[in-house]
Amino acid sequence: MTQTTDLLAQLADIDPASPLAAARQQRDAATRHSQGSYLALFSNGSTDFPLQQRLAVAAQVASWHQEDQLAAHYASQTASIPQNAAYQLALDHAQRLTFQPVSATAEHLVILQQAGWTPDAIVTLSQIIAFVSFQSRLVRGYRLISGYSVTDSHTAFSAGEWHHQPQTQTGKAAPVRFTTAELGWEPWIAAKPLAEYDAEQQQTLARFGHTDSDYFRLLGRNLPVLEQRTLTDKGIFYTSAGLPRAERELAAAVASKVNGCIFCASVHARKAAQLSKQPEAVQRLLDTPPGGQLSAQQSSRWQAEIDFAAAISATPASASAQQIQQLRAEGLNELELLDLLQSAAFFAWANRLMLTLGEPFIPAEHNQ
Template identity: 70%
Template sequence: MTSAFNHTDLLATLAEIEPESALAQARDTRDAATEHTQGSYNALFNSNENLNDFPLHERLSLAQQIARWHGDIQLGAHYAERLNALQSDAWVSRSRQQSALAHAERLSFKPANATAEHLEELQKAGWTLNSIVTLSQLIAYVSFQSRLLRGYRLINGKPTEDNGPHSVGAAFWRTDAKTHSGKKAPKAFTQDELNWEPWIASKPLKDFNAEQQETLARFGHSDSDYFRLLARNLPVLEQRTLTDKGIFFTPGGLPRKDRELAAAVASKINGCIFCASVHARKAAQLSKNPEAVQRLLDTPPGDILSHGQEARWQAEIDFSAALSATPATANAQQIQQLRALGLSDLELLDLVQSTAFFAWANRLMLTLGEPFEK
């Protein structure tokens, strides 16, 4: 691998962020999110740890296609450049390649359409359980990365692609009465607590070594099927968890209630009932306005999520919805409106990062398992 691609901050380069700019200072304030967003990229594209059955040329080729599906010229060009520099002639079976592309297209455009049978198809095509988790992480990460890049460029006053109308309606979601295993499935968005079960086996705690178990325990992941499933690639999970904490659990900037609102908006756009339940409940608690949050959750497919909200939440919801679309349609006019409502560069950064992270989280929750009612 050439040193030209060992970026210390890839997104700063692609977003053309000047070191002394207000956006650079805001990202320095959110240094944990900045560091571990890059750390996640390094774990997926600058490392081979836990990736022996998922060669780099396959990873880069998929990332290039995902970036293109997201209408992201800069990111697509970056992955194309890396792929061309690799000059790999390694052979990949057609069924393996086609199954990965189908999984990537589904996660990119309609993650709520995923089923347990789709993961079975990947296994039949030769994907191991570990590599299915890494494949899903890669697709979801590039979806996150692309939205970060668009958001950064908008805050930074740099041009972005016109990907269509910025008014984005709520998505459809799964309404099956039962889960794959026969449990009662939620049929509507809710603030109630839900459970979640994986479609492929999570890794038993006893199969992790002592150091790995300590890492899981440090983040409170030891007893979670979801996180022990993602821990089939523990380096990526660790960087993802630290990115999450850097985005949502930092002082100042955008109020936490608004960050949680952005997560709920993204989850509505992607059709993720489980994630929406967690973050809508938190937004309702912190804002002390559960009715407004429930209004958002009750928005039917195709309708605009911001209807009936107060001015600031309306603007934030519209922006988060547009940034969550595939391809993302958030634009400079929306940034100007948010600035007119008093949002600082740090608050805008928090809004972008909170929204974008759920392009990642939703795509894992929706395609590796499903929620069920307690």
């Protein structure tokens, strides 16, 4: 696959002369590296995960998200593939990550490995499922910002369920409620040891500060994808102008509440609280019980932003034209709308990796 066009712009029918196209050009790093992530995943296959299987999984995930054009894009490149037990387990993994990532356990990864899936292939499989979850939300959000009609998925958007087990698989204390405290995270399949990366690969890890992180050395089992994903992240969250950084972090925390990702929520709620200087408002968000309205008792601007971020994070996404109108009424311009969308959508990707490849724990020094 050698496609160099902007796939998301094509699928969302973005007018090159539109304000949205100009905003995406202003966020050029996020735009380029979202496309780069796509190419890293789908330009080639590997012995342990052929390209045709990758495309077939992506088509199914996009279909589950009810993004028909995205599903058709992947399906159009997919030939017939063997429907064996190992592939069916991959689809089971895909369905779990798509609809209920918080239900994943270490045993699910053991079962995949017993069926012949290598650790590298499991990481790539998880990246594909999570990445298509990100793509599907961007396509819907871009259409809404452009003023196109979208199908109403009727999916409720509210605080999701989360884990309540008091211990991790290895016996560490596990968090059972959302918090702004710093947490640890441990993988369910082995992070690739630093010594197994060559000198150039070690430089790539070091450039992004990933060397000492089990999470990133695990994702480094597919380093080209990790590199593009990291650059996408930086292009969304670490850019000037547009939506205030505190509100981008708020969107990340909202997505994490919808998906039940306590670890991601702890990081981004903490940043949102610090940057906004509204720790009480952020804590209200974190304290919302499963099924609760995440925007309750917030300012009108935060209510509009939280409702949109939660709706775009639902599966299938249910963000609506009315929500875009409300955001515009609160003063958000095209670039700010783009920042809000991309911040929430990125955590459809991030949450699905963190929830299904490992789990958070409370560091010993915080558990006294």
